[in-house]
Structure formats: structure tokens, C-alpha cells
Amino acid sequence: MASASDDTSENAAASEQPVSLTPAQTVLYDVYLLDTIFSFLSSPDIVSLGRTCRTALTAKRSYLRRAEDDNRRISLFFPSRPAFRKLRGKLGLTTPRTQSFDDAYRSNTYRLIVNRAHLHELGTFLESVGYTLRRDSRLGQLNLDQVVRRMRMPMNMAEGRLDGVPPRAIFGEWFYDRIVNDETFTVVLDVMSLSRGIDLLL
Numbered sequence: 001m002a003s004a005s006d007d008t009s010e011n012a013a014a015s016e017q018p019v020s021l022t023p024a025q026t027v028l029y030d031v032y033l034l035d036t037i038f039s040f041l042s043s044p045d046i047v048s049l050g051r052t053c054r055t056a057l058t059a060k061r062s063y064l065r066r067a068e069d070d071n072r073r074i075s076l077f078f079p080s081r082p083a084f085r086k087l088r089g090k091l092g093l094t095t096p097r098t099q100s101f102d103d104a105y106r107s108n109t110y111r112l113i114v115n116r117a118h119l120h121e122l123g124t125f126l127e128s129v130g131y132t133l134r135r136d137s138r139l140g141q142l143n144l145d146q147v148v149r150r151m152r153m154p155m156n157m158a159e160g161r162l163d164g165v166p167p168r169a170i171f172g173e174w175f176y177d178r179i180v181n182d183e184t185f186t187v188v189l190d191v192m193s194l195s196r197g198i199d200l201l202l
Contacts (some may be wrong), residue, residue, distance in 0.1 A: 028059040031066075047060065108184060109185075114191055114192070116152070119148055123144040127176075133174065133175075
């Protein structure tokens, strides 16, 4: 008859044995491999994959936590998270809904929707943390004041569309670049008029 001490020793030995993983589990438990593979998938594909088994579901949740980590995203583009958060709240800056998954996590591009009345303050902030206005292919190299004046002119609005934004509501798209350790980070400003009526003609 086995004693209680024998059972205890057997349990301890079993717990010390390495867990055997399948090749698929080995990949899905490796964060670097997981992020690399998932970066080639669309969000619907990742959701569908997460429904196939528990391992894939865990992998999906793990990836999405990192992909949608607001702190990580802000830290990539701005030296001070608190300073950017304060400005974002003050100016009412928003981002396209799709950016939180596809654009921000997978590339070095951060897109902001800004009311043109706040363009100068936002541009000044970006320049203060090392961003420079990208040369426009049609207009050449402009400075912030020239861009602001241009945004106040009566003009035909762009035909582009963002999630939840009516077409022809976008006045202009401007790019700010910042180089860190030979890597370029870009903040894209979608300058808009978020009000109606006479504001469209200012």
C-alpha cells in the first residue's frame, strides 16, 4: 500500500517535468513570433483564429492587449505621455477608430484628427518635441504659420473619408516627421472643421 509520502513525491516529480508543447503552441506562446505572424493578418482574421482553440484564443487576447495599449502607442511618438495627454484633452484631439489596431501598432504612423482652430497649438507642440513639417509635394516646404493661413482660406475640401466622419469634412492632411535612432516616426494631422455653417467659410 502506497503511503502519503509516496504520493507527495510522485506529484512533486510530475510537477518538475517540462510541459510538452505542440509546434503550434510553441509559436503562439512566443511573443515575438506571435506578433510577427499576427501583423500580417487583418483584425477579422485574428478574431476568427481566436475561435479555433484555447491556445489561439489566449494568443489573440495577448496580441490585442499589446496592439491596443495606448501607453505604448503614445510613448513611441511623444517623449512625455502626460504632456501629450494633457494637450489631447485640452484640444479634443481624436484618432480614427481603425488606428488603435492596424495603423499605430504595426507602423510608425500616428494619425490625429484636429479642428483647424487648434492646428497652430498642436503644430507648435509637435515642433517643440522634435517634429518637422514634411515638404508638400505640390506646395513645397511650408512653415506652420503658412499652413494655418492656408487652412483658413475658402477651399474645396478633400474627398477622403475617415471612420464616422462625413466625406468632404477634411480640409487638409499634413505630415510631421521625427527621427529617433535612425527611425522615422510620423504624425499625420487630418485638419477638419468639426462645426457647421459659417465655419466652413472662415
